[in-house]
Amino acid sequence: MIKINLLPKSIYEKKALINTAIVFGVLFVAIVAGCLTFTMMKRQQVAALEAKGTEAAGVQAQIDQTNADAEKIRGEIGPIQQKLKFIADVHLYNAAWPALCEQIAKWTYEKVHYTSLQFTNGGQGVSIQMEVKTLDDLGRYLINMYSATDLFTSVSISGLPGYPAQAANQAPDMGAMPAGAMEMPSGGGAGLQAIEAGVVSKPSAGWFTVQVDCVLKNPIPTPAPAGGAAGAPTGAAPGVAAAAPPMPPSGAMEAPGSMPAPGGGRPVPGM
Amino acid sequence: MSFSKLKKLHIIIIGAFLCVLAGGLMGFFLIKPEFEKYQAAYDRLAGIVSKVGVPGVEVSAEVDYASAFQPAMDKALDNMARANSEKNEATALLRAKMDYLMPPLDFSDRKYGMIAFWKEQILTLGPMMERFARDKNVDVVSANFQLPAPPVNPNDPLFEKEVLEFPLGTVAVQGNFKNIMENMRRWNTCNRLVLLSPPTLQGTSPQLQAAYNVTLYIYPMAVAKAGDTVPMAGGGTAAPGAPM
Numbered sequence: 380m381i382k383i384n385l386l387p388k389s390i391y392e393k394k395a396l397i398n399t400a401i402v403f404g405v406l407f408v409a410i411v412a413g414c415l416t417f418t419m420m421k422r423q424q425v426a427a428l429e430a431k432g433t434e435a436a437g438v439q440a441q442i443d444q445t446n447a448d449a450e451k452i453r454g455e456i457g458p459i460q461q462k463l464k465f466i467a468d469v470h471l472y473n474a475a476w477p478a479l480c481e482q483i484a485k486w487t488y489e490k491v492h493y494t495s496l497q498f499t500n501g502g503q504g505v506s507i508q509m510e511v512k513t514l515d516d517l518g519r520y521l522i523n524m525y526s527a528t529d530l531f532t533s534v535s536i537s538g539l540p541g542y543p544a545q546a547a548n549q550a551p552d553m554g555a556m557p558a559g560a561m562e563m564p565s566g567g568g569a570g571l572q573a574i575e576a577g578v579v580s581k582p583s584a585g586w587f588t589v590q591v592d593c594v595l596k597n598p599i600p601t602p603a604p605a606g607g608a609a610g611a612p613t614g615a616a617p618g619v620a621a622a623a624p625p626m627p628p629s630g631a632m633e634a635p636g637s638m639p640a641p642g643g644g645r646p647v648p649g650m
Numbered sequence: 651m652s653f654s655k656l657k658k659l660h661i662i663i664i665g666a667f668l669c670v671l672a673g674g675l676m677g678f679f680l681i682k683p684e685f686e687k688y689q690a691a692y693d694r695l696a697g698i699v700s701k702v703g704v705p706g707v708e709v710s711a712e713v714d715y716a717s718a719f720q721p722a723m724d725k726a727l728d729n730m731a732r733a734n735s736e737k738n739e740a741t742a743l744l745r746a747k748m749d750y751l752m753p754p755l756d757f758s759d760r761k762y763g764m765i766a767f768w769k770e771q772i773l774t775l776g777p778m779m780e781r782f783a784r785d786k787n788v789d790v791v792s793a794n795f796q797l798p799a800p801p802v803n804p805n806d807p808l809f810e811k812e813v814l815e816f817p818l819g820t821v822a823v824q825g826n827f828k829n830i831m832e833n834m835r836r837w838n839t840c841n842r843l844v845l846l847s848p849p850t851l852q853g854t855s856p857q858l859q860a861a862y863n864v865t866l867y868i869y870p871m872a873v874a875k876a877g878d879t880v881p882m883a884g885g886g887t888a889a890p891g892a893p894m
Contacts, residue, residue: 403666410673431710438716446726469843472846473845497849601845604815
């Protein structure tokens with residue numbers, strides 16, 4: 380039996396077109412639906428991550444706030460510590476001068492008599508006026524002071540008398556002395572002991588006066604309160620007076636103004 | 651337009667084009683922004699984790715960051731506790747010093763503070779310092795302290811200062827070297843904070859003379875605020891010799 384299809388091909392083409400259109404339509408919808416679904420999933424992930432970020436940020440803010448509060452508290456300690464430091468510095472400063480005087484006394488040869496000691500140049504130096512009987516004593520004293528390298532950076536002397544004042548004070552062994560022959564005070568307290576024991580103050584005739592100026596190796600800084608101090612309502616300048624205080628007139632001792640000034644060629648009293 | 655002329659190839663081309671267009675547009679306008687938001691959220695969270703600095707904490711939506719950051723929180727709380735302890739210690743030490751060395755002057759209320767300051771400066775300070783200057787181990791040659799008249803106007807800027815300074819005068823003592831040195835050290839036990847100047851020594855022990863200046867410092871317990879004045883306070887009249 381022969382099958383003859385008398386239907387036109389256009390009928391089948393139409394069906395194929397429709398099927399193709401349906402396929403692509405489904406594909407289109409699938410693509411759109413897939414994209415939308417993926418977008419929704421991603422949004423959920425983003426929301427979850429953002430929520431975690433907010434939670435973590437909150438905890439971090441608490442930690443930062445706690446640390447900031449701690450630093451703020453430490454900042455409040457600053458002024459307190461400044462006051463405590465100033466109080467401690469004042470007490471140390473007050474105790475430093477007697478200690479320094481004692482150190483100077485320890486290095487002092489016991490056969491010299493100090494007549495005046497004052498701190499100069501704002502406490503950076505010390506000026507000593509003294510009476511010495513012989514040049515040997517002065518030499519020993521000076522060499523001792525040169526050894527006090529932990530106390531001074533510089534020691535200078537002035538007021539050595541010249542001739543004929545020097546001749547009157549010459550000891551029989553005047554001249555260059557062998558180094559080994561000189562007694563070197565150890566600086567371990569000989570001068571201090573002499574001072575503490577109370578050396579009789581009145582030197583005999585034949586003594587001469589010299590001045591020694593020393594520069595302190597470690598000047599004592601004057602403490603100052605933080606922020607400066609308000610002066611008392613006197614009109615007086617604020618701040619500690621760095622100059623040496625004047626000695627009040629005393630019946631027992633000479634006032635500074637009348638002390639003999641060291642100088643070359645001054646005749647020694649009694650000569 | 652006649653659709654009868656459409657072939658299968660046309661449908662395929664048009665369909666493919668529409669699918670690609672839809673995918674592209676949705677990818678660009680919907681999916682890409684979500685990726686960007688995700689990356690931004692991830693970077694933000696990673697930055698926070700890095701800043702907090704607790705080791706081993708991951709960047710993930712599954713992590714409980716309140717627990718994960720607990721070590722850092724504990725460290726911050728410990729820091730706070732130490733800061734409080736340091737402050738309490740410093741405050742206690744300062745209070746002890748202030749109780750011993752400072753008069754109880756409170757200038758936060760200018761009127762009452764000024765009156766208390768009058769009593770301190772006129773009635774208390776001078777006699778107290780002169781009594782203290784009397785040292786039985788040395789002969790006190792002179793210790794005549796002078797204090798100026800205090801301000802009579804509560805609005806005086808003096809009451810706003812953190813620390814007050816009073817140059818009291820010169821002390822001259824006579825004695826042996828050791829006692830004079832101890833006399834100077836003794837000022838550190840005074841019930842007021844005093845600063846001594848470098849001494850001048852003269853003479854020879856045991857009739858050694860020493861002189862030094864004494865300066866007094868006072869820290870008020872509280873100071874007045876700069877703009878907080880007493881409106882009714884007039885200019886007042888200062889004592890002779892004292893500036894306004």
